[in-house]
Amino acid sequence: MKSADGKGAGRMSDRVFAVLWLSVCAVIAFQMFKLKVPFAYEPVGPKAFPLLMAILMALCCLMLLIRPDHQVHWPERPMLMKGAWLVASLLAYAALFSLLGFPVATAAMSLVVARLFGGSWMSSSITAVLIGVLGYLVFDRLLEVSLPLGLLSLDA
Amino acid sequence: MDSFSHLGQGFSVALAPLNLVLAAAGCFTGTVLGLLPGLGPINGVAIFLPLAFALHLPPESALILLASVYMGCEYGGRISAILLNVPGDAGAVMTTVDGYPMAQKGRAGVALSISAVSSFLGAFVATVGIVLFAPILSDWALSFGPAEYFALMVFAIATLGGMLGGKPVKALLGCFIGITLATVGIDSGTGVYRLTFGSIHLSDGIQFIVVVIGLFAISEILVMLEQTNVGQQVVRVSGRLLFNAQEFTSALSTMIRSALMGFGIGILPGAGATIASAIAYTTAKRISDKDGSFGDGDHRGVAAPEAANNASACGSFIPMLTLGVPGSGTTAVMLGALTLYNITPGPLLLETRPEIVWGLIASLFIANVLLLIMNIPMIGLFTRMLRIPNAILVPLIASISFIGVYGIHSSTFDLVLMVLLGVFGYILRKLHFPTGPIILGFVLAQLMEQNLRRALSISDGDPKILFASPLAISLWVLAALVLLAPLVWNLLKRVRGPTPAARDKTRNVPLDGTRD
Numbered sequence: 001m002k003s004a005d006g007k008g009a010g011r012m013s014d015r016v017f018a019v020l021w022l023s024v025c026a027v028i029a030f031q032m033f034k035l036k037v038p039f040a041y042e043p044v045g046p047k048a049f050p051l052l053m054a055i056l057m058a059l060c061c062l063m064l065l066i067r068p069d070h071q072v073h074w075p076e077r078p079m080l081m082k083g084a085w086l087v088a089s090l091l092a093y094a095a096l097f098s099l100l101g102f103p104v105a106t107a108a109m110s111l112v113v114a115r116l117f118g119g120s121w122m123s124s125s126i127t128a129v130l131i132g133v134l135g136y137l138v139f140d141r142l143l144e145v146s147l148p149l150g151l152l153s154l155d156a
Numbered sequence: 157m158d159s160f161s162h163l164g165q166g167f168s169v170a171l172a173p174l175n176l177v178l179a180a181a182g183c184f185t186g187t188v189l190g191l192l193p194g195l196g197p198i199n200g201v202a203i204f205l206p207l208a209f210a211l212h213l214p215p216e217s218a219l220i221l222l223a224s225v226y227m228g229c230e231y232g233g234r235i236s237a238i239l240l241n242v243p244g245d246a247g248a249v250m251t252t253v254d255g256y257p258m259a260q261k262g263r264a265g266v267a268l269s270i271s272a273v274s275s276f277l278g279a280f281v282a283t284v285g286i287v288l289f290a291p292i293l294s295d296w297a298l299s300f301g302p303a304e305y306f307a308l309m310v311f312a313i314a315t316l317g318g319m320l321g322g323k324p325v326k327a328l329l330g331c332f333i334g335i336t337l338a339t340v341g342i343d344s345g346t347g348v349y350r351l352t353f354g355s356i357h358l359s360d361g362i363q364f365i366v367v368v369i370g371l372f373a374i375s376e377i378l379v380m381l382e383q384t385n386v387g388q389q390v391v392r393v394s395g396r397l398l399f400n401a402q403e404f405t406s407a408l409s410t411m412i413r414s415a416l417m418g419f420g421i422g423i424l425p426g427a428g429a430t431i432a433s434a435i436a437y438t439t440a441k442r443i444s445d446k447d448g449s450f451g452d453g454d455h456r457g458v459a460a461p462e463a464a465n466n467a468s469a470c471g472s473f474i475p476m477l478t479l480g481v482p483g484s485g486t487t488a489v490m491l492g493a494l495t496l497y498n499i500t501p502g503p504l505l506l507e508t509r510p511e512i513v514w515g516l517i518a519s520l521f522i523a524n525v526l527l528l529i530m531n532i533p534m535i536g537l538f539t540r541m542l543r544i545p546n547a548i549l550v551p552l553i554a555s556i557s558f559i560g561v562y563g564i565h566s567s568t569f570d571l572v573l574m575v576l577l578g579v580f581g582y583i584l585r586k587l588h589f590p591t592g593p594i595i596l597g598f599v600l601a602q603l604m605e606q607n608l609r610r611a612l613s614i615s616d617g618d619p620k621i622l623f624a625s626p627l628a629i630s631l632w633v634l635a636a637l638v639l640l641a642p643l644v645w646n647l648l649k650r651v652r653g654p655t656p657a658a659r660d661k662t663r664n665v666p667l668d669g670t671r672d
Binding site for chain 1: 207210211212323325326328329332333335336339343345346348350351353374377378380381382545546547548550551552554555556558559562563566568571572574575576578579583586587588604605608609612613616617
């Protein structure tokens with residue numbers, strides 16, 4: 001369903017979010033009812049507080065449904081594509097952080113991200129290598145925050 | 157006075173070589189993060205928090221580092237406000253009104269130096285205020301029972317969400333989302349797993365650091381992507397670099413007045429640097445603007461908001477240190493830092509861990525002096541930082557955030573969850589949800605639930621205990637009042653309306669104080 005004017009489309013976002021979050025509330029409530037508590041020492045068990053939150057959140061969502069308040073300007077398609085690339089590279093960075101090791105994973109992520117933020121191939125590559133290598137040396141060697149070496153570790 | 161001997165003790169903590177180095181490093185990077193548009197105190201403190209923990213810093217040193225970053229950001233925001241007409245952080249919005257016109261007229265040096273001195277004065281007045289008021293407030297808070305505590309936290313949430321939020325429903329919903337995220341994992345009372353959906357990774361709950369970095373570093377990066385097109389010109393600093401005696405004396409009363417106002421506003425939960433600087437600016441304009449020079453490059457118009465936002469940043473430490481209830485997003489992050497060290501915040505903190513509280517207070521004095529030194533002679537260095545391209549900055553922020561989170565638990569799951577929470581945070585921000593309440597809710601959730609359950613255990617399940625004492629009742633009444641205040645506020649705004657200059661400048665930055 002698409003409204004013709006931008007205003008309606010903008011406020012649609014609030015409504016969509018409210019509906020989605022209402023279902024999250026339902027899941028929380030269901031989980032809490034399902035929860036088996038062995039025995040209770042206290043009058044209020046572990047269920048009450050999350051249930052209370054689910055009810056309060058549901059009330060807020062209903063208010064949003066009735067009175068959505070803001071227009072939302074979602075980015076245009078090219079920007080959305082760049083955003084998707086950014087999220088994908090960050091997710092890959094997270095997933096491969098310990099497998100590839102900090103220097104390699106960081107250099108790869110930095111290259112993609114620097115390009116997305118308008119760096120040239122040349123400057124992005126230099127940035128990427130510098131952050132990967134210097135980051136490892138400064139944090140792992142100098143400051144003793146242990147970081148994975150991954151591919152570069154020699155004992156493999 | 158007892159406070160002064162404690163303060164002496166605090167200085168011996170703050171002057172330890174490690175802590176001095178951390179304070180200097182924090183001040184410097186804080187100023188840089190503050191001057192970069194988009195990154196503000198909450199992002200700076202969020203990025204440094206896991207690092208401090210991963211570096212195995214002792215708790216007082218970690219807090220000193222975070223506090224210096226916070227203060228540095230409040231100093232740094234004015235630089236881009238004056239030279240670029242873009243506030244570096246939300247607290248510097250009002251500084252653009254007179255700061256940029258001053259820079260355009262070749263008085264950038266005067267604007268930068270007088271705002272540095274007002275920042276110093278504001279922070280100094282507020283830190284003295286902490287020394288005087290913190291012990292009193294924490295003594296008083298010792299009499300709080302679980303019911304009063306619960307009511308106090310409800311009040312804090314209501315103020316942050318209600319009074320100055322502008323969008324109370326979303327602020328409250330954000331806060332409840334934060335609370336719900338914190339209930340994931342094992343329940344300390346009974347040992348049952350809640351909302352873990354069978355995942356082992358979630359059985360310990362969602363790590364505070366993962367939420368903080370997700371919401372304030374990852375989502376910020378996503379927001380920055382949409383703003384890469386700024387090709388703004390930095391005004392060159394020319395002419396006099398320092399204000400003269402006449403300019404200083406004419407602004408002194410404005411500075412002191414703004415500092416006191418900022419401090420008072422900073423203590424209130426929910427009202428932070430953004431609100432403080434806006435109110436200080438409008439007051440200064442009303443009192444001193446006799447020839448209509450405000451908005452056109454009046455140095456007092458720069459002095460007022462800067463004194464106020466620094467004072468308010470320091471003032472916001474009071475509820476965090478004495479009550480264990482933070483009044484702003486940034487202090488909520490710092491409070492979470494304490495809980496990472498298994499330190500329970502609250503009124504007992506001042507007695508049980510004086511080295512932390514007084515060390516922090518003493519380091520505020522030191523950081524303030526360091527910042528003044530950095531911000532007047534070294535200003536040229538910072539103005540050059542304005543030219544750092546995002547193509548270097550963003551990969552740097554991303555990798556430092558990952559190092560911090562990985563350095564704590566070496567968990568790939570945490571990294572992935574952090575990115576996902578970042579995307580969630582980005583969507584919430586696009587929908588105009590303020591992010592401060594989410595983190596406030598997350599930090600307060602456990603204490604709230606514990607106090608609620610403890611209170612109801614005492615009364616054997618009778619909810620009347622929550623409203624039994626006069627103090628609890630007044631807190632509930634206050635909470636209800638601040639939730640209803642936006643209606644009144646909106647009515648007032650419709651009648652009076654903000655000044656044209658203020659409306660112009662604040663169009664892009666919401667004055668909701670939730671990003672302080």
